[in-house]
Amino acid sequence: MSSQPLRGSLTTPRIVFLVVAAAAPLAAMVGTVPLAFAIGNGAGVPATFVLAGLALLCFSVGYAAMSRKIVNTGGFYTYLARGLGKPPAVAGGLVAVIAYNALTVGLVGAFGYFVQLIASDYGVNLPWYLFAGIGLALLAFFGYRQIDLSARVLSVVMLAEIGILTVLAIAIVAQRGAAAFPLTTFDPKTFLAPGLGVALMFALISYVGFESAALYGEESRNPTRSVPRATYASISVITVFYALISWVAVGAIGVAGVTETATSQQGELFFTLSGDFLGQAATVMMQILLCTSLFGSTLALHNGANRYMYVLGRERVLPQWLSGVHHSRGVPHRASMAQVAITALIVAIFALAGLHPYTNLATSMLGLGTLGVVALQCAAAVSVLGFFRNRPDRHWWRTGLAPVLGLIGLGTAGVLLVQNFAIVTGTTSPIVNLLPWLLVIAAVAGVAYAWWMRANDPQRYHGLAETPARQQERETPLCPLWPEPALINGNQRYANHASSYDRSREGAQPGRRSHA
Structure with a gap:
């Protein structure tokens, strides 16, 4: 099927807004950093963010090198095809569909929970699933509009949440002075303390979504420049911001008391800091921005999920109906509607079963989605090595050592996620902790389906993961290992x-x- 192309209207800054919003800086600070303080390496968390950022920058070097050669909405799916072969690519595509849908579902649950929690403080007592439904209606609205609209909305959301945290950091520095930046944080004895592995795991969870720049290649005005630049800019902004805000938080609490304070306050930690250093009005604003941060992340990951579904529909790996593109807006509106319907169904099941929107729905889905994305990042790092293996433009750093270093860091995070999945989800439920097997089943099914296609429909198999515009890299051979x-x-x-x-x-x- 010759599908109508997506509309190429995104600039580099707009892609950066889409990517950074997916990482949800305020939600990461409020929800993840206190856990890293409490059960990770305590005051060493800021240094852990630097380590995580360096590992992801190494990964991004090879990832950006491939994005200069490949322009395709398929993201991981296309990169795996060009570097490892088409059977691993189909496997990766199905894993990506599950992972990004799970992340979206989990964030809708978190959005419903936190909006209900904050609304109840002001006398509005409604069930969480009504607020989740409002979030879904907004997703459906933006998913049916041009991606530019989402980018503009997410830019406002992102700037607002970064703004409130920056104001908090400035207030802490104004009161504490140099003490707001305790050098003990970067002391090896603090940084390498027990719990480093768990802290690194939570740090990398906070970056989920940064890799989605490649998904907008077909919708950008100058993809070979915009996607690499957006990838580097996003990871740099996220790393500097996370490390700086968490460092100032350690300075505000005190190195000696950060673990105990985070353990007792958990998700209230940054609201408490806001109340102490900015006042009640700023705290209310931060609560509101937490909800918009969650929605912004949900919208960004919804866009990622529906673009994977669109591409796999275009390739007929998933139902071809999903490849429909709106005739005037140039967006994958059918995949967007399908993603909203899937999310609504899962949310409805959890609501009817009386399960908790955060401790059951959000944590289990976010844990599953994060593990899937980290696995895809590891596979993408290997695919960089395969893609440039026999090419004259390979480079010892960009396409060799840097992807290997990224693979080591991401592989370590993947192992930690599997070993500590119960910590990530916050439950010992055997059903929840068996969810990672869904990714394994999807990967095996993807390889098997690709083998079947290769034997029974070789022409369609040959067309998998090809650049729609038939640009130069359509001619790049697959890895000879497959x-x-x-x-x-x-x-x-x-x-x-x-x-x-x-x-x-x-x-x-x-x-x-x-x-x-």
């Missing part, structure tokens, strides 16, 4: 098709060296 189907089963029809394609390429581009 041979082409003609070399595996001797399918003559496919061999003739591939052979004629190669001849036409050589005729169209005389004198160009083939990398095959």
Whole structure:
């Protein structure tokens, strides 16, 4: 099927807003940092954010190098196809669909819970699922509009939440002076204290969504420049901001008391700091911005989820109906509607079962989604090595050492997530803690389906993860570690098709060296 292309209207700043909003800085500070203080390495958390940022920057070097060569809404799906082969790509695509949908569902649950909690403080007592329903209605509205509208809304949300935390940091520094930046935080004895692994796990959870810049390649005006720049800018902004705000929080509380204080206050920690240093009015504003932060993150991840569904629908890995693009707005409106319907169904099931929106719905879905994204990041790091393996433009740092270092950091985080999944979800329920197996089942099913397609529909198999605009990188061979189907089963029809394609390429581009 020849699907209508997405509209290319995004600039680099707008992609940055979409990406940073997905990471939800205020929600990360309020919800994740106190946990890292309490059960991680305490005052060493700011240094842990720096370590996590460096690991993700290493990953981003190779990720950005691929994004300069590949323009496709498929994100991880396309990168895995070009670096590892099409069966791993189909597996990764299905894992991405589950992960991004799970993250969206979890954030809708968190949004409903926190809005209900804050509304009840002001005498508005309504069930959480009504507020979740309002959030879903807003998702449906923005998902049916041009991506520019989402980018503009998310830019306002992101600037507001960063603004309130910056004002809090300035107030703490004004009162504490140099004591707001305790050097003990970066002392190896503090940083390497027991709990570093758990703190690193929570730190990396706070970055989920930064990798989504590549999903907007087909919708950007200059994708080969915008996507790499947005990736670097996003990870740099997130790292500096997280490290700085958590460092100032340690200075406000005191190095000696940060673990005990965070353990007792947990999600109230930053609201308490706001009340102490800014006053009650600022605290109310922070509570409101927490809700908008959660919605902004939900909207950004909803956009990521529906673009994976759109691409896999376009490839007929998922129902082809999902590949519909709105005739005037140029957005994947059908995939957006499907994502909203999936979220509504899961939220309704949890609500009817009387389960808690945060401790049951949000934590389990966010844990599942985070694990899926980290697994995809590890696979993408390996795919960078495969993609540039035999290319003349490979580079010892950008396409070699940097992805390896990123893989080590992300692989460590993945192991920690699996080992501490019960801590992430906050429950010992065997049903919840078996959720990671859904990712394994999806990956196995994806490989099996790709094998079936290769044997029974080689022409469709050959078209998987191809650049719609048929740009140069459409011609890049897959990793030789995963041979082409003609070399595996001797399918003559496919061999003739591939052979004629190669001849036409050589005729169209005389004198160009083939990398095959």
